[in-house]
Every structure is written in structure tokens, then in C-alpha cells.
């Protein structure tokens with residue numbers, strides 16, 4: 515009896531994806547170096563849509579990357595001593611984390627999962643850097659035999675796919691594609707690969723379906739393709755990744771990881787909030803605080819800060835007004851202003867927040883526990 519994997523045809527390219535040697539030519543392709551080094555190495559995307567967003571995020575965390583020329587592949591972040599930045603293609607960042615040539619990296623979760631292949635040395639330190647959002651999805655034509663097919667189940671049940679004539683899927687994700695099909699019990703699938711513009715493959719007659727990244731969905735629509743229910747392999751966004759071996763064994767890597775995590779978390783948390791300052795008439799700070807806390811959107815981070823606004827009247831110093839300071843989620847700003855006004859708030863000032871540093875980041879605790887520390 516055939517096993518499930520043997521029915522999912524894996525053409526020759528899979529050997530290239532998972533192996534470092536091409537035996538027919540007797541030439542060895544070796545990755546990984548053991549050159550001893552003192553510097554800590556961070557890999558950042560050298561090109562593609564992730565590269566400028568990555569530099570922008572680091573800059574917002576006061577970690578500006580000093581790169582003299584875009585073609586220069588090594589750079590520094592002066593705020594962190596002993597740190598070298600190396601610009602690499604995302605998949606090479608993952609490979610070099612595994613080979614020990616990088617200690618830290620920023621890549622999409624898609625590339626991490628595809629090229630990391632579940633390797634336990636790769637640890638996701640921050641899984642949601644809030645850019646590079648996309649999903650890895652199966653897509654099929656909107657027309658022809660697929661017109662009424664809207665789910666993975668329906669696709670799998672189509673009588674067209676047999677051992678001799680399997681469903682042909684074009685993808686750049688030659689590890690995740692077969693794995694997803696196997697995990698979902700889908701037989702009779704054959705994969706082919708290309709480096710880009712995969713959406714053309716069905717119309718060219720090269721494939722029946724594709725497995726590729728989708729964000730706005732425009733490319734699929736423009737090529738008369740559609741996603742199907744149950745056909746999303748993973749959701750992805752940019753992530754900070756580190757090598758377990760480096761964090762445990764290389765001097766300073768864990769400390770650098772902590773500093774980067776703290777700065778990223780503090781910035782990302784602040785990004786979603788505004789500081790709101792307002793004046794409010796009242797008889798005491800407690801009475802004003804009570805009024806503020808009676809409004810659900812105004813509780814602030816740990817309750818409002820209330821300070822008396824002193825003025826001099828008839829030679830006497832008194833506080834008829836209080837200034838309140840709260841942080842509100844950006845999405846709830848207008849509702850918060852309405853609630854402030856409803857309880858007598860005036861002169862409302864709204865300003866952006868740069869950082870919110872908590873006492874301890876939960877992700878740091880999770881990281882230490884993953885490392886068994």
C-alpha cells in the first residue's frame with residue numbers, strides 16, 4: 515500500500531530545497547561557517563518589501579542602522595555596542611541563523627516557517643512586528659471546472675485528481691506546500707516551483723492551483739484566481755528571531771536580544787495609543803478621578819493621573835481645575851473625547867506616544883522559559 519507521502523508527488527526540486535549537496539555533479543554546496551567571532555550579528559532583509567519597513571521600525575526604536583551605501587551589506591547600530599548588522603535575503607537570514615553565522619534576524623513568519631522547517635534552534639522572540647502582513651494561501655481559477663469549488667474539501671473531492679493525473683500546484687513554498695496537503699489528508703498532488711509571478715501558472719496551463727502569499731488580494735483578482743475556505747496555510751508578519759544556541763552560548767546575545775525586545779515592545783505598544791490631557795473643574799483630585807473612572811474608555815493605563823491646576827484669586831491660591839492625563843487607544847480616541855466632554859472636560863490636548871515601558875515584558879519571561887532559564 516502506498517503511503518500518503520508517496521502519493522503526494524515531490525518532483526526533483528525538493529531535493530535542492532532540503533539538501534546542500536547535488537550528488538550527480540559531485541560538487542558539495544556547504545553552508546555554515548565556524549569562524550570564531552566576538553561580534554553579535556543581526557540579519558536584516560537586504561531587499562524586497564521588508565527591507566525599508568524594517569529599517570523604519572528600528573529607527574522608530576532609536577536603533578538607527580548606519581549604512582553608508584545601500585550596496586554595502588554590513589552596517590552598525592551605534593546604540594548597541596558589539597552588534598553587526600548584515601543585510602541578507604530573508605531566506606538566507608533563516609539559513610544563517612541555523613548555521614550559526616547570524617545570531618538574530620528579522621524576517622517574515624512565512625519565510626521562517628518555510629526555511630526553518632520546525633528547527634528548534636530558531637526561537638521567535640517577537641512574533642508581531644506589525645508590518646509585512648500577508649497570508650500563505652491556496653488559490654484556484656474562478657472559471658472552468660473550479661467555478662463552483664469554494665473550499666479545500668471540495669477541491670480535494672474533485673474526481674479529476676488521480677494518481678496518474680494529480681492536482682498540480684505551483685509554489686515557492688516547497689516545504690510548507692506538501693506538508694499542508696499531507697496534514698490535511700489530501701492525496702494526488704504534484705508540486706512545481708517558480709521564483710515569482712506564480713499567479714500566471716494556471717492560465718498558462720502549467721498548474722491547476724497555486725500556493726502563494728496574498729495581502730490585498732489584487733494579484734489574485736487580476737489573474738482571475740480565488741482563495742478557498744480552509745486553504746490558508748499560515749498568517750504572516752515580520753518577526754524578531756534568534757538562535758537558541760547563540761542566546762545560550764554566545765556572550766552578550768541574550769542581553770542584546772533583551773534590549774531589542776524591550777525597545778520594540780515599548781514602541782509597538784505606544785504606536786497604538788495617544789496621550790490625552792484635559793482640564794476639568796472639580797472640588798478635589800479624588801472627585802475628578804471618580805468622574806473619569808466612571809467612563810469606560812477613560813480608565814487609562816493604570817487609572818488617570820490627576821494634578822491640581824493652581825490659580826490665584828483675591829490673593830488666595832486655590833485649585834478649581836484639575837489636569838488629567840490618560841492614555842487612550844487610537845481607535846477609541848473620538849469616543850474618549852466625547853466621554854471626557856460629557857463629564858466636564860475642556861481644553862483637550864492629544865499627542866502621540868513614543869514608548870510605553872512596562873515593568874517586565876511578558877515576551878521576555880516567555881523567552882527565558884523557552885530557553886529553560
Ligand SMILES: Nc1ncnc2c1ncn2[C@@H]1O[C@H](COP(=O)(O)OP(=O)(O)OP(=O)(O)O)[C@@H](O)[C@H]1O
Nearest residue numbers: 562563564622623624625646647648727728729750
Ligand atoms: N504582498 C505582500 N504583502 C505584504 N507582505 C508581503 C507580501 N508579499 C510578501 N510579503 C512579505 O515580505 C517578505 C518578502 O517578500 P518580497 O516579495 O519583498 O521579497 P522576496 O519575495 O524575497 O523577493 P523577490 O520577490 O524579489 O524574490 C515575504 O517573505 C513576506 O513575509
Ligand SMILES: O=P(O)(O)OC[C@H]1O[C@H](OP(=O)(O)OP(=O)(O)O)[C@H](O)[C@@H]1O
Nearest residue numbers: 710711726727728729730731732733734
Ligand atoms: O495580494 P497582493 O497585495 O496582490 O500581493 C500578493 C503578491 O505579492 C507577492 O508578490 P511580489 O510583489 O513580491 O512579486 P514576486 O512574485 O516577484 O515576488 C506575492 O508573491 C503575490 O504575488
Ligand SMILES: [Mg+2]
Nearest residue numbers: 562563709710
Ligand atoms: Mg516577492
